[in-house]
Amino acid sequence: MIHYLAIVEDEGPEFAVGVWFPDLPGCTSAGDTVEEAMLNAREVVALYLEDFPADGKPNPSPRSLAEIKADPEHADDVVKYIVALIPFDPVPHRVAAE
Template structure:
């Protein structure tokens, strides 16, 4: 099963909790609390990958946490925010 690492940003009580995927530019989700944001993340992942799946293009590779920590564009976010593994939804596995 493929999992993508998500960055979970909590900007405080007056803001939604944001979830974004370093390996999938432009793929993001949110929720009023962490649980809701994480429940919404797989749907965002599936919607983002819909074109890849429909056109049978290879999915963008999912990097490991170690690889992301070594990426200077992501390393600071990993230090400052939570990370979560989001499983690729079952319907999307057909494109793998």
């Protein structure tokens, strides 16, 4: 199981909750609540990453929280927003044929 760090932007009740991933450029999600945004985030990570192996590319390596805090591009976001780890199983469990 791999975990990607997510930045969760909860700006209040009149705005959607946004989720984005410092290690997955362009991979974003949202929801009307934090719970919905987090569920959507896990799904969007799986969709984002499904083409990497098909294209012969490895999945991007997730960085640790300490590494992202040290990255000047994302350090302020880690302090300002909620940080969460989103799990991704690079080998999906297969359902046995009945």
